[in-house]
Amino acid sequence: MKHRGRHRRRRRGRALRATLAGTALALTAAATMISTSQATDADDPGALKPLTAAADTAPLRLTEHAVPGAELDRLSASMGPAVGVGAVLADPDGSLEDADDCTDEDRRALPVEPAVTTAYCWPERDTDGWRAGAVTTSGDADEDGRWGAHRVVLSGWTRSSGTPAEQGLARIAFVAADDDRTPRYTWALLAVPVDGGRDFRGLGSDVSGMVWYQDKLLVTAGRGEGDALYVYDLDRVQRATVDAGTVGRVPGGWSAAGARYVLP
Incomplete structure (x- = not known):
């Protein structure tokens, strides 16, 4: 990562970063829907009607619900x-598997045109019961395409089976996609601080979209999280200390549903 370029982008994005500094931004459902009230059943329905009244535009605005920095600091002080x-x-x-080791089902998912030159697949032991979702890369985060010395892919996954408490959990795979070796990945559970930063819960939603913007990860959440946009600080990754299927504070430390890292 070129520090000069990163600083330049920080200046350009200062206004945006000021609005995205919190951990969670609530997105109203109205902002994700196209109104049908302006459409008519005719060959020429005419031009769209602009919305100018405050009563019409207010529901379309993002409403920020920032997690106070003191709560994040309290959580970090407890977790390390x-x-x-x-x-x-x-x-x-672990590492992704070369194309020769992928299943026939994985190979059938490859595009026919253009032809694939390099392909990898996820080990089934690490993805069984999870559904792949959105992807973003260090190419989105910084202009040189790297984060530090690495090319990085962030891959979002949602729990699709398991106990009721496990279903809907979301996690991220941090993938080191450098040219000199097979891509390696590390799991981190997406979480939300609760109880004033004394605990955390899992983000219970499909990971339908992600964007890596400088040191922030923007995640769109749907079912279970009220159509919200969550903003995570990638400098605040915490280590889980207990390997268990539960989430949050547990006897002996902190658990992240089997992941060794958590992003609160």
Whole structure:
């Protein structure tokens, strides 16, 4: 990552970053729907009618619900020092499999045109019961396409089976996609601080969209989270200390549904 370029982008994005500094931004359902009241059943319905009244435009605005920094600091003080993307990549859970080791079903999912030159697949042992969702990369985050020394892919997944408490959980795979070796990945559970930063719960939603913007990860959430846009600080990744299927504070430490990292 070129620091000069990163600083330049920070200046350009200062206004946006000011509005995205919190952990969660609530997005009203009205903002995601196209109104049918302006459409008519005719060959020439005419021009769209602009919405100018405050009563019409107010429901379409983002409403910020920021998690206070003191709550995030309290959580970090309890869980231990936060780490960044580099530390997560240096502690992988596994490697993607080469195309020769992929299943026939995985190969059938490859595009026919244009032809694929390099392909990998996820080990079934690590993705069984999870459904893949959105993807973003370090190419979105910084203009040189890298984060530090690495090319990075962030892959979102949602729990599609398991106990009622497990279903709907969301996690991110941090993938080091460098040219010199097979991509390696590390899991981190997406979470939301609760009880004033004394605990956290899992984000219960499909990961339908993600954008990596500088040091922030923007995640769109739908079912279960009220159509919200969550903003995560990638410099605040926390380590889980207990390997269990539960989420949050547990006897002996902190659990992230089997992941070794959590992003609150």
